[in-house]
Amino acid sequence: MSEAKTPDTGRRSERSHQAILKAVVELVGEQGYTRLTIEAIAARAGVGKQTIYRWWPTKGALVLDAFAALMGDVAPLPDTGDVAADLRGVIRATVAELGAPRFEVPSRALTAESQMDPALAKQFVDTLLRPNLEVTKERLRAAQKVGQVARDVDLDVAVELFFGPLFHRWLLRTAPLSESYADTVVDYALAALRPRKSPGGRG
Amino acid sequence: MSEAKTPDTGRRSERSHQAILKAVVELVGEQGYTRLTIEAIAARAGVGKQTIYRWWPTKGALVLDAFAALMGDVAPLPDTGDVAADLRGVIRATVAELGAPRFEVPSRALTAESQMDPALAKQFVDTLLRPNLEVTKERLRAAQKVGQVARDVDLDVAVELFFGPLFHRWLLRTAPLSESYADTVVDYALAALRPRKSPGGRG
Amino acid sequence: MSEAKTPDTGRRSERSHQAILKAVVELVGEQGYTRLTIEAIAARAGVGKQTIYRWWPTKGALVLDAFAALMGDVAPLPDTGDVAADLRGVIRATVAELGAPRFEVPSRALTAESQMDPALAKQFVDTLLRPNLEVTKERLRAAQKVGQVARDVDLDVAVELFFGPLFHRWLLRTAPLSESYADTVVDYALAALRPRKSPGGRG
Amino acid sequence: MSEAKTPDTGRRSERSHQAILKAVVELVGEQGYTRLTIEAIAARAGVGKQTIYRWWPTKGALVLDAFAALMGDVAPLPDTGDVAADLRGVIRATVAELGAPRFEVPSRALTAESQMDPALAKQFVDTLLRPNLEVTKERLRAAQKVGQVARDVDLDVAVELFFGPLFHRWLLRTAPLSESYADTVVDYALAALRPRKSPGGRG
DNA sequence: ACCTAAACGAGACGGTACGTCATGTCTTTTT
DNA sequence: AAAAAGACATGACGTACCGTCTCGTTTAGGT
Known part of the structure; x- marks a missing residue:
């Protein structure tokens, strides 16, 4: 590619x-x-x-x-109006990919290699990872527009709220990944992004 | 050790x-x-x-x-009554460690090596990582008891909400880590865990 | 021993x-x-x-x-009066020993090792080889006394006339050893030692 | 070469x-x-x-x-008509070579190594040893033709009568080599090969 | 019958060299 | 001119033994 x-x-x-x-x-x-x-x-x-x-x-x-x-090209996320459902889709798909040997072996290898080689890391992220993050971010931006996600949320961090836990578990092997785990993560992450009833900033 | x-x-x-x-x-x-x-x-x-x-x-x-x-032994997190402050402490410290060359070089190496060697991964996680996750989990459990964190939260996932984004950024080098980034992550993650005003469970 | x-x-x-x-x-x-x-x-x-x-x-x-x-102790050669027969005995026996794996392996090893280690060489020769040469020399001395071997023969060289060809063949593997070869060697060597009819020195 | x-x-x-x-x-x-x-x-x-x-x-x-x-190539032995003199030449030269450190060290090493490695032994003998034996044999054949050596002598054994004692002494270090020793060996060996006055074969 | 010193089994140690593997470069030959 | 084939200098691998050196543990006189 x-x-x-x-x-x-x-x-x-x-x-x-x-x-x-x-x-x-x-x-x-x-x-x-x-x-x-x-x-x-x-x-x-x-x-x-x-x-x-x-x-x-x-x-x-x-x-x-x-x-x-x-790898195939990355398609934009569907927008069914149901953020939670749409996000569950990507996250579940990501969990599935990370568990499929065909992807797991080279993914781990490239992540490992990236630790010692920042140039490779950049190419790896830009080619294979970023597109997935971007489509997710795009979906979140749409949700933001319709008030399902708070206005002042930093979408880069928001995306990491979904993928970070996954990769943490996968890379460090602290626990196995599963579909229900994916759902829980989506659940929690969305809770973090939900707009507050009361006016005034966060925290 | x-x-x-x-x-x-x-x-x-x-x-x-x-x-x-x-x-x-x-x-x-x-x-x-x-x-x-x-x-x-x-x-x-x-x-x-x-x-x-x-x-x-x-x-x-x-x-x-x-x-x-x-590495020194891992000390329990202080409990000042202010969960946000206490967690900002660990997360900021983690960001600092991940950026210090003295820790960064071996940490990246061990993470990389762990990708190809699950036995090493286990030892690495158990020795160096898990203790830090555990003290954080402990602090969250305390917060849960005093109603600052929702009762029904899965604390293992909760902990990943804090560390996952950090490691994602650090391992994949999608963006630099900073203290303010640490604070943002704590902020969002805590928002996810806050008990709902209205009765009725999550999900 | x-x-x-x-x-x-x-x-x-x-x-x-x-x-x-x-x-x-x-x-x-x-x-x-x-x-x-x-x-x-x-x-x-x-x-x-x-x-x-x-x-x-x-x-x-x-x-x-x-x-x-x-190895057993070395017995003196019999003296039947027939030098040729008596010597054929030792030489044939030597050929047989050199061909028996049980002796061949360590003999070759010790000869090899002796090349680089004169001290070992001395011990090897004194312990295992010299006794056999000595009994042969003794038999030749007896033959000398009864006029079957020339008076002026150097018996040390004489002995080598019998054993030299054998070892040459065995160590350098120029040709296989056999009983008939043993007999030929004895034959030729004895011819070299036979007293001359005419008076006067050799050469 | x-x-x-x-x-x-x-x-x-x-x-x-x-x-x-x-x-x-x-x-x-x-x-x-x-x-x-x-x-x-x-x-x-x-x-x-x-x-x-x-x-x-x-x-x-x-x-x-x-x-x-x-090593230079092996030259044929001269034929001066005097077998004894011609052979003293080779045998003395061989004694000199065996005593010269430049040749002694590798020769002993190769002989030693040959004990445990028949393939090497073959190559060693064919390359370095056999040519010298062959030229000697050739000279003896000439002597045979002019009646200085008995017709029925096996020339392979004859050659060993000259070189065998030398190598025996040298390899087993039973006694030092010297020029006069070389002459004695030639002397005895030639005596063994001399034709008999009386008709009728040997032994 | 005890005591002490050595010899002992076991095997870790600092080394040296082994023979193999893979690297990245260079050279030859083929196309 | 570029490719395949593969030789080359380099350097690290993991293993095998070397000969030395502790470790306890026998074991044998000498008391």
């Missing part, structure tokens, strides 16, 4: 390019990210190592590319 | 043990976790490599031990 | 001593000399490593001791 | 190849064979260890190659 728009910066072998991404996806699935080697990728893809080094700066960037190609 | 009371097996050289932990802390600070090498630790500590492999299963476990030895 | 006469230099555990020699013989047989380790010997013998280091200076010395204990 | 003409496989770096052989010769000279390590060779040659492991199966094979490159 990140390569989707680069028309022709001298790249030659589209065949090699695809074979490499395919090999990465396969090998990450088979052996995990830690045991993933450039040598193995080259061998599996039937490609010289140099060809990989030529086009990707790090293993992380390569995995990100391979993983991004796998 | 985790080794403080173990007179257990035939462990002999306390001198070597300490030298190793010290070398780890120094080297992580100097070169970061990724460039940390068992060979370098052994050399710096004046110790045979086998002595390290004998007592720690992985580099992660070793760093965890070294890092844990650095 | 080399330890047979040491009455009491503070040595205590005869049990351990024997267990060590036994372990050495077994392990050399099972894995060869190169793969023989002090650690394995200690483990097999149920003995601390120090006990081995206490009593033997090198692995070679230990193997020599173990091997020497296996 | 053994590598001189091989344009065979994908071998690339002739520079590395030569540096390795040079390092081996130097290090064997400086520290002896036992203390020779692959790591030291690689370091001295400025070469990766893998490059050594790629081209040589064992330390012994490497030393053999390095040693062989040092």
